[in-house]
Amino acid sequence: MNEIDAPRRRPRPKRWRVAIVEDHLLQRRRTEELLRAQGAFSVVHTTDSLPEFLAWLATKGTAPEDRPHLLLLDLMVDRGPGVDPEAVRTLVRSGMRVLVLSAMASPPLVREMLRSGISGVVGKRDSEADLIAAVWTVLGRQHWMTSELAAVIAGDDRRPSLSDQEERALVLYASGLTLDAVAEALCVKPDTAKTYLRRVKAKYAELGRPVRTKVDLNQVAVLDGFLELHDPEDP
Numbered sequence: 001m002n003e004i005d006a007p008r009r010r011p012r013p014k015r016w017r018v019a020i021v022e023d024h025l026l027q028r029r030r031t032e033e034l035l036r037a038q039g040a041f042s043v044v045h046t047t048d049s050l051p052e053f054l055a056w057l058a059t060k061g062t063a064p065e066d067r068p069h070l071l072l073l074d075l076m077v078d079r080g081p082g083v084d085p086e087a088v089r090t091l092v093r094s095g096m097r098v099l100v101l102s103a104m105a106s107p108p109l110v111r112e113m114l115r116s117g118i119s120g121v122v123g124k125r126d127s128e129a130d131l132i133a134a135v136w137t138v139l140g141r142q143h144w145m146t147s148e149l150a151a152v153i154a155g156d157d158r159r160p161s162l163s164d165q166e167e168r169a170l171v172l173y174a175s176g177l178t179l180d181a182v183a184e185a186l187c188v189k190p191d192t193a194k195t196y197l198r199r200v201k202a203k204y205a206e207l208g209r210p211v212r213t214k215v216d217l218n219q220v221a222v223l224d225g226f227l228e229l230h231d232p233e234d235p
Helices: 025-038 050-059 085-093 107-115 128-139 147-154 164-174 179-186 190-206 214-223
Strands: 016-021 041-047 070-074 097-102 120-123
Touching (some): 016 025, 025 041, 025 128, 041 050, 070 128, 085 097, 085 107, 097 107, 097 128, 164 190, 179 190
Parallel strands (some): 016 070, 070 097, 097 120
């Protein structure tokens, strides 16, 4: 089996620990096979449901050398309970990266997962190379975005309607600029730029999506399609 090339700019060299939740045995085994072929991943646990993974994590996955850096999570299971967004949110808050595998059959559920803080979605029709690229992207602390996922996000009625200046302020600030640099780019005073960002936060709060920090703003800007991600191989 040929190794699928990962992006040239990989995260720092180490052996990444990955867990897989997938209720189709053949697909679960194939995913594990693909990861092991990369030579940089250790598959520490595989199972067919999120509750079973959480039970394993609470008992045998507590040691630092066993805890996964990344969870590959099948969104729609044919047997057993569905995925609990709050459980996913708890995993993300603990520092675990979560990459969802989905056929995009339920856009509302995909959006709910995005709001839970997952780092991206790989479609069931995507290629094996796409899956590996997505894994490397997420481990590099970036979000994996596809045109199919962007279309799902665009249809979200919980995406705020921002003015041109508010959107520009969000994009610039979420991209890493300081408040003063944002103000200079918009040709306004820093207090005015701060007001734009305050309005952005208020609009998200009205939709039940509170954002407080610069990291929060970066995440929602990416997830809602305001901030375009660069391909990991681009210079």
